[in-house]
Amino acid sequence: MLFSSKSEIVQHQKKGPALFRIDLHAPEICGEARPGQFVHLKVEERGYHPLLRRPFSIYDLDRQEGVLSITYKVVGLGTEILSQKRQGETLEIMGPLGRPFTQWKEDQKIIMVAGGVGYAPLNFLARELLGRNIKLEVLLGARKEEELVGEEDLKAMGIAPEIAVEEGPRGFAGRVTELLKRKLEEESFHRLYSCGPCSMLKEVTRISREKSLKGEVSLESIMACGVGACLGCAFPVNEGSSESKLEVSIGESSGPKTSYQRVCVEGPTFSLEEVF
Amino acid sequence: MLFSSKSEIVQHQKKGPALFRIDLHAPEICGEARPGQFVHLKVEERGYHPLLRRPFSIYDLDRQEGVLSITYKVVGLGTEILSQKRQGETLEIMGPLGRPFTQWKEDQKIIMVAGGVGYAPLNFLARELLGRNIKLEVLLGARKEEELVGEEDLKAMGIAPEIAVEEGPRGFAGRVTELLKRKLEEESFHRLYSCGPCSMLKEVTRISREKSLKGEVSLESIMACGVGACLGCAFPVNEGSSESKLEVSIGESSGPKTSYQRVCVEGPTFSLEEVF
């Protein structure tokens, strides 16, 4: 059974001008959750504004304490309401949802590329990978310095991420994809994991393909149900590369044949071959 | 100009199981407000649930401090949301609205009849009448003892109200209208003011008419605009007894000719001749 119930906010921290971290007591979800999965939160307890739940990646887990964390950026009404919740209040939460990142036994050296709050699902993954003694390099990008997410937590895990800030002045002054390109000129990796804005992921996919680097990305989409029932979150996925039964090819599309897949079930994790 | 803006909650007190008093800093409204008038409050600052404002009588005023009080009962979503507001938060408030109680110079002895939270507009009136050294008797009724409103405040003004609690055990065990009937058998008054549930006001009107006692009642109605623009709050008022220009007689009604008048402008105060 999937879990859907109220969870208490055990901590709510402001992490940046529009950045927050919430820790929720949700032992039922913690037990099963895997990196790359997400939870679906109801931010408004009364009334219908906003009506729908909001999806957030699992940022971190404390299985012992049964505490699940998310890190989010305030972008609209839902996240604005969320940001005003106080410790001790409860939130309706359902999860864990979606396809987790795949982890391969043979991988020894992995690169992660994150754009802003897109770092969220990668944090939980990083913790697991490090537990497996994998060599990990992380590239964090953002437009502005204050939009960077994860540096502190990575450092606590013993990882020094490389930083790209478009508007400077810290780290590499440009896009994180440019940093990735340079990195891949110098070094090789067994796998790439990435999450961030769509335009970034597109570029990451292109660069990785050029270098024949395999990996997975985590996509976002507007969601209604979050569990596969509404087909609202569809994303065009390249055919033949996935195993979903719902595949119906999209006739008009040029390029490789694609079919619409559910980001909430077949995703949000997709392989680099499947997308764009 | 009518005032419509945000006002700070300077105090919010629980007065009974479902009864609250809010004091708002609203000097612009305090200046002009008269007993019997009301304010229109927006209880939800974000979103459209509930969509409309909620009307509340002015319970008390401190003109010096610019503080306006309302006393309200939680009956649905709007009052529920209101009850969760904290001191220091703000509320959108507009007012003062509606027709105040008329006060006659010649009146020396006045009786008030209140049903539950219907006491609200009478409290402000009582304070003014007492300032004019009028002899005042107040009958407070409720179904249950905990629904009584005003006793404490009246006592502070030096008035000992008579109590009728339908379900006992305090005071007169029955309806406040029965108490009124008995009272009017024994004594006479120059004027009656009353506010409470519609069924009570109907009975109060009937009893007063029998005794040729003049006076005014304060009515309630579902309101949209609160300022006379929508005609949503209409109540059938006996013709000839009012001066509104909007009078259009209601053909089908039996009994005296009536026309629909706006509770928010021609009311909420109506004379005993005008209603029922």
Next chain:
Amino acid sequence: MNQPDLSVEIGGISLKNPVMSASGCYGYGKEYGAFYDVEKLGALVVKGTTLEPREGNPPPRIVETAAGILNSVGLQNPGVEYFINEEIRTFSGSSIPLIVNIAGNLEEEYIRLAEKLDPVKEVSGLEVNISCPNVKKGGMAFGTDVECAHRLVKGVRAVTSKPLIVKLSPNVTDITGVALAAQEAGADALSLINTLLGMAIDIHSRKPVLGNVLGGLSGPAVKPVALRMVWQVSEKVRIPVVGMGGIMTAEDALEFIMAGASAVAVGTANFINPLAIPDIIEGIAGYMIENNIREFKELIGAARKGA
């Protein structure tokens, strides 16, 4: 950037900005005059006026629904004679266009109304509310039948030279058909939408909530439907469209304008925010300044351009 140019012309009526009051939601303008100078409006649309006085429907007349309200006011108004003899005076000094919304149950009523209002110089235009039940046609609204609508508008057109804005009902299968019929019959502009027919039931008393059983739905809940209809109609007609239905903010108004409306009207929003109309006017100007748009007209139908 200087104050942007918000002016627009609707069927021959010049507005200094594109925001009007919606009929029935703004009385005769006096009520909101207590909050701000009503001369700020692009145009003042007053409430539905009938030939004879109307008492309106029994209460309750209002019930809240999710992000909307149902109303069954039922055209309570003192009649056109009273309007011309009494109310009109208050507009003599006004510099903004006054638009009178007219309604009836018979074609002849509309024609008589237009005849009576034609010589009144304070009146800048008529909004013909064709959502009323057509008594001769068994109670279906004039605005739900292409032929009825055409004949009605043609009849009114024949007796007045004042600009005619025909107000369409959304309770139809194909609003573009009625829109085209009104245009062909001589409408100078269209306004849409009127309220969607709805109801609510009180499960405790097990009765309909409204005294009149059915009511008209307005407010944010109807916005997606209103916007779709404005989009569909403005694609088909060559006369200007006034968009309304759930406009609460400048952003909402801009959606209608980008869908193809040349102006907007604001109804239910006034009840929640008495300053809604001036706030919306200011918000549109702000958007134009931010986006470096000099003339309001550039925004009309902006979302259609690529479509």
Next chain:
Amino acid sequence: MNQPDLSVEIGGISLKNPVMSASGCYGYGKEYGAFYDVEKLGALVVKGTTLEPREGNPPPRIVETAAGILNSVGLQNPGVEYFINEEIRTFSGSSIPLIVNIAGNLEEEYIRLAEKLDPVKEVSGLEVNISCPNVKKGGMAFGTDVECAHRLVKGVRAVTSKPLIVKLSPNVTDITGVALAAQEAGADALSLINTLLGMAIDIHSRKPVLGNVLGGLSGPAVKPVALRMVWQVSEKVRIPVVGMGGIMTAEDALEFIMAGASAVAVGTANFINPLAIPDIIEGIAGYMIENNIREFKELIGAARKGA
């Protein structure tokens, strides 16, 4: 009081309680099976099924509006063959009625669909979605024209003995006309409403939000309109009506039932509360216990009794 009797019959299909899933909002039932036992439902209505597989519309497919959502999923489904060959297995052990929603752009598609599903024993009934664009009639939906609707239902009726629930579109002038036509053509029950056609515009990109421009509005925003239509239709027809549109709670469901619906369907609510359906079933039972109502049928049309 004992557990009240919630059972009801809809066009020959016996339901143990009056709450079904709304088509397209509940997948094939598996998804919500992760939260509770789907056998709790009165009936399971699965998503719109077409003759050939459909890819659906380009994203974005969902946009939130005030108390509602617009969707433009566009009938994405793997086609009837896949349904019969693959999906149907999962229902073989099920004790609750399975209702398949069928859709097409041509009359023949509906008829072929009904023919193919007629012999499938797991299928208890067909819900005929007549809101689809009728390609031969220039794209207006089958359900917006009385004659089209009549012919379509008659055609389907002729090829299947399974109970037929005809699902009506709310985007019409007079829903009772279409309802009566469907009844006359042999429908065993009616379900209403499907989504209201709407749209939203992104004022920053100055484009329609949905990939498909127009979408269907559902959720609490549409409830007053849905309720009115259920009220109007159930007054006119003698076959049972399944009410839906914005039902979020047992109270909402009871409004539809008191308006005249014999059963209800729950769509959008599932997305917000995955336990919406069991909560609503429980809530209806609770209301009956509180009000000493033994048989669910006593509640059907309760608000009409005095009217």
